Amino acid sequence: MSRASIAPVRRFCSAIAEASSPKSSSKRRRKPLSPDPYTPPPPPESFPPYEELDCFRFELVHQSSRSAARVGRVHTPHGVIDTPGFVAVATNAALKAVDHRPLGDLLQLIFCNTYHLLLHPGPQVIKEAGGLHSFMQRDRPIITDSGGFQVFSLAHGSVTDELNMKKSRARDESLLLEVSENGATFRSYRDGKRLTLTPESSVDAQKAYGSDIIVPLDELPPYHIDREKLHRSVLLSHRWEARSLRRHLEDRRNQAMYAVVHGGIDEPMRQMSAEYLTSLPFDGYAIGGSLGKDRYELFNLLRFVVPLLPKEKPNHLLGIADVESIQGSVPFGVDTFDSCFPTRLGRHGTLLTKRFGRVQIRQGKWKNVFEPPDWEGGLQGHTLAYLHHLFKAHEPIAATLLTLHNLHFMAEFMESIRAKILNDEI
Structure with a gap:
């Protein structure tokens, strides 16, 4: 693991040691000890049985006789998404350099980022505008992420960064401050303000956005991580996702929630993650976390993971949508793909x-x-x-x-x- 990745842990340990020292101020409060990192997530029986939303369902149109590839339709409150489908990324509720409105059905689903919208203009502004659809003048489906990807990528960058031992500007500034059972604390890249993203606050933000598909908070571990730390990370993601789901089920608001299956390229970890998350009342499933260092690892991962997901629900591959990867992933049964790849190239x-x-x-x-x-x-x-x-x-x-x-x-x-x-x- 890189020094940038362990720096937040060292700062956290130093803070505890300082608080315990006789020289520390009597006014300084000692931080509570973290729970056992191997604490299992809530059991499936503690959740209500799955109830399909009237406004959200997956329709299987055709299953190929040659592979697991399939054609489907995801029905949402703002229209239908044909699958397999490409999802353009509108990070700040806007496609860079392009007005999305004249594109019509060309972009059946777009992806907006909770992290960036949290920093500006903020969930309250978007809520007052009537939600993302009204704010950005879009009458078709929108998916938002939890904000976790951006928060954790600040700490260790992309897989390419890791493999090339690069240091990003964000990591040099140590924007990720602390990861705890409560959530992730980070510093805004815009103004340096200290913020904490929790499973509950992430869901609350996405409720304010009013997106059609929302995603629970999860931890994104780096590609280079030992199995013990990966195990702890998967369990933390499961506990966070369970809390996110509970918050969501309090008021579904015609929004679907996709779980995020984790485990890196470790097949037993992926199986454990898929088995737990598919036992909970999610509306669909995303494949996230580290997806491998190249397409060979990606395709091997999908060959193993996709069959573990319920065929009656939609699935989504997070952050991958280049032409070659789509061509190689579709035969395994992947439904939707998101990436800024084509717009960035342009x-x-x-x-x-x-x-x-x-x-x-x-x-x-x-x-x-x-x-x-x-x-x-x-x-x-x-x-x-x-x-x-x-x-x-x-x-x-x-x-x-x-x-x-x-x-x-x-x-x-x-x-x-x-x-x-x-x-x-x-």
Whole structure:
């Protein structure tokens, strides 16, 4: 484990030692001892039986005869989501460089981040606006996460960061201050304010947002972690998710809640996580945590985990949605995928095309190509030469046009995958 990962633990231990010292102030309160980290989560019988929401259900349209790939429809209060489907990420309740409103059914589901919206404008502002749908003028489904991913990624970064031994700006600033049974305490990257995210406060924020699908708070451990620490982390996530579910069930508000299955690439841990969480009354299941260092580990993980999930409920792969990963994951039965991958590529000058594969529009070879990126779909009205010119001239609209093209590409790509499953070609 990296020094950045253990720094919060050292600070916590130092604080306890200082409080116990005779030299410490008599006014300083000693922090209560944490419970046994191996404490099991609440038993399934302590929860009510599952009751399907009238406004939320999964409909299986077709099961492929060649694989576990399936076509389905997730019915939500704000419309239907065709699966397998791509979920665009609108981090701050906005797609970067693109207005989501004219895109219509192209983006059946978008993903907004609780952590960022918690810091600004705050749940109360969004609640006063009438919820996220009213605030951002969207009449189609929205999914929000718990905020946990962003909080914990501040401590150890991505798997790529770990493998390359990189240090991110956030980790240098030690924004994650403490992890306890209560929740995660961190410092805002915006103004340095100290905040604590608990299972209950995460659910309360998502209730204020009014999103169609919400996610319980979980801990995101780093890729490089020993099995004992991974075991403790999975148990903590289960206790947090159980608390999140209890809070949610107090007032469901026509919102579905997806559990998050953890366990890294350790199959027994994943099985333990899946068995416990599928015994609770969740509406769907997300596959989260560390998903491997490469696609080989990802696909092996999905081959093992997806069959452990109830086939009558939808599932979601968190944070993965590049073309190659989607192609390899669909045969295992994954329903939806979210990622900022295609929009980020567009802003940085990369087009996803059927004709040429990935197009680096800044390259001079496109300067005199007076044809659209693809003959059908996407940016048919603009040529590669024009897009090359806009990008080289640093025109802001270049990011918008390339992002729009990539969103069209992803929608058409997922439509083609559904068609192949319906024909039993996948």
